[in-house]
Amino acid sequence: MLIRVQEQPLDLAEAVRAVEHPSAGGLVTFSGVVRDHHDGKRVVAIGYEAYGTMAEAKMRQIAEDVIRRWPDSRIAILHRTGKLEIGEASVVIAVSAPHRAEAFDACEYAIDTLKQIVPIWKKEAYENGEVWLEYEHRLAQDSAR
Amino acid sequence: MLIRVQEQPLDLAEAVRAVEHPSAGGLVTFSGVVRDHHDGKRVVAIGYEAYGTMAEAKMRQIAEDVIRRWPDSRIAILHRTGKLEIGEASVVIAVSAPHRAEAFDACEYAIDTLKQIVPIWKKEAYENGEVWLEYEHRLAQDSAR
Amino acid sequence: MRLFARYRELAGTGSLELDVPAKSTALDVFDRVAESYPDMRSMRQSTLMAIESEFVKPQTELTDGEELALMPPVSGGC
Amino acid sequence: MRLFARYRELAGTGSLELDVPAKSTALDVFDRVAESYPDMRSMRQSTLMAIESEFVKPQTELTDGEELALMPPVSGGC
Numbered sequence: 547m548l549i550r551v552q553e554q555p556l557d558l559a560e561a562v563r564a565v566e567h568p569s570a571g572g573l574v575t576f577s578g579v580v581r582d583h584h585d586g587k588r589v590v591a592i593g594y595e596a597y598g599t600m601a602e603a604k605m606r607q608i609a610e611d612v613i614r615r616w617p618d619s620r621i622a623i624l625h626r627t628g629k630l631e632i633g634e635a636s637v638v639i640a641v642s643a644p645h646r647a648e649a650f651d652a653c654e655y656a657i658d659t660l661k662q663i664v665p666i667w668k669k670e671a672y673e674n675g676e677v678w679l680e681y682e683h684r685l686a687q688d689s690a691r
Numbered sequence: 692m693l694i695r696v697q698e699q700p701l702d703l704a705e706a707v708r709a710v711e712h713p714s715a716g717g718l719v720t721f722s723g724v725v726r727d728h729h730d731g732k733r734v735v736a737i738g739y740e741a742y743g744t745m746a747e748a749k750m751r752q753i754a755e756d757v758i759r760r761w762p763d764s765r766i767a768i769l770h771r772t773g774k775l776e777i778g779e780a781s782v783v784i785a786v787s788a789p790h791r792a793e794a795f796d797a798c799e800y801a802i803d804t805l806k807q808i809v810p811i812w813k814k815e816a817y818e819n820g821e822v823w824l825e826y827e828h829r830l831a832q833d834s835a836r
Numbered sequence: 837m838r839l840f841a842r843y844r845e846l847a848g849t850g851s852l853e854l855d856v857p858a859k860s861t862a863l864d865v866f867d868r869v870a871e872s873y874p875d876m877r878s879m880r881q882s883t884l885m886a887i888e889s890e891f892v893k894p895q896t897e898l899t900d901g902e903e904l905a906l907m908p909p910v911s912g913g914c
Numbered sequence: 915m916r917l918f919a920r921y922r923e924l925a926g927t928g929s930l931e932l933d934v935p936a937k938s939t940a941l942d943v944f945d946r947v948a949e950s951y952p953d954m955r956s957m958r959q960s961t962l963m964a965i966e967s968e969f970v971k972p973q974t975e976l977t978d979g980e981e982l983a984l985m986p987p988v989s990g991g992c
Binding site: 571 | 703
């Protein structure tokens with residue numbers, strides 16, 4: 547299990563290597579990439595801020611969920627912070643599993659859950675200003691004790 | 692669109708580069724990897740044979756389907772032939788799309804359809820013999836004129 | 837015509853030249869080949885047939901000079 | 915206590931030391947901070963709260979020395 551929040555550019559190959567295994571028949575990766583537009587506005591730059599220790603703890607919790615729900619799966623989750631350029635990856639997830647449907651399901655579950663419970667925030671800069679994105683997520687509130 | 696049947700090892704990074712694009716927010720890859728066992732038997736080696744020209748034509752047809760069904764998506768499909776070792780990739784698919792759910796759906800559609808209509812056959816070698824795998828697929832037969 | 841995978845091994849070759857009567861169907865050709873290689877007979881129902889790289893139904897008639905391919909069910913991917 | 919993203923910018927700092935009465939809840943602390951930074955008030959319903967890196971309900975009471983984090987809804991990933 548490879549879990550890391552980092553300022554340096556993400557390396558898809560590192561995530562893939564971390565989940566390769568002789569009994570894994572399917573390996574699925576997801577890369578979230580900074581787009582050049584959002585809601586019709588041209589995005590010029592983007593920044594991510596994390597509550598670092600808690601973000602890694604929540605990413606680890608997601609990884610443990612995945613391994614429990616999809617037996618014999620392996621997972622890596624890398625998230626970047628700081629300023630990113632268009633086309634750079636903000637998040638990379640790799641999942642291997644004995645069969646391909648499991649690898650797809652587990653990888654999609656991981657990114658969907660990450661977007662709901664991992665304390666990381668995105669700030670988008672447009673040509674005429676910048677804004678923090680804040681999604682309404684029921685899951686993070688529900689998961690509170 | 693990158694489509695190729697090849698004897699050389701597949702390069703995931705090449706497939707990723709082929710689908711990167713400034714308006715792509717999500718990029719999903721699938722790698723099908725040779726497993727060390729199948730139906731409880733230890734697999735020692737594996738070989739793929741293709742009807743090369745038809746296989747590339749069918750892979751191109753799948754790619755065109757994907758681009759039509761998921762607007763603004765991009766896709767690369769690489770398939771290997773010849774003898775492979777355990778842990779090597781037999782197929783690599785990369786899909787980018789504006790949003791992540793589209794990229795997941797399109798990539799899974801591509802591999803599911805590939806396994807049904809692309810004329811490539813797998814031969815598995817075990818410790819005590821070898822066997823051609825032949826799946827019953829309704830789709831290839833149905834797609835006949 | 838072309839033969840692939842197990843059929844290629846049974847026939848000992850991946851390509852054959854065959855003269856067939858006018859209006860022969862893909863299935864007629866399969867039956868003719870299967871006479872020589874009896875192990876193919878049990879796979880009559882599941883055989884995939886393609887003419888000039890397009891899947892066809894077994895009842896499809898061949899035209900002069902066309903390339904027919906007889907193929908076991910596919911198993912590529914992973 | 916820790917403040918993140920927009921809250922950090924509003925407060926001009928990511929961490930504050932605060933003395934609060936015994937049995938104060940996470941929400942009590944939010945309200946106290948929001949007195950100083952009125953732009954936070956409209957986000958009272960959607961604020962995420964964590965104690966020692968675990969999400970908690972707003973009614974959760976703080977214990978001596980614990981670290982509370984106030985956070986806008988998350989938007990990481992992609």
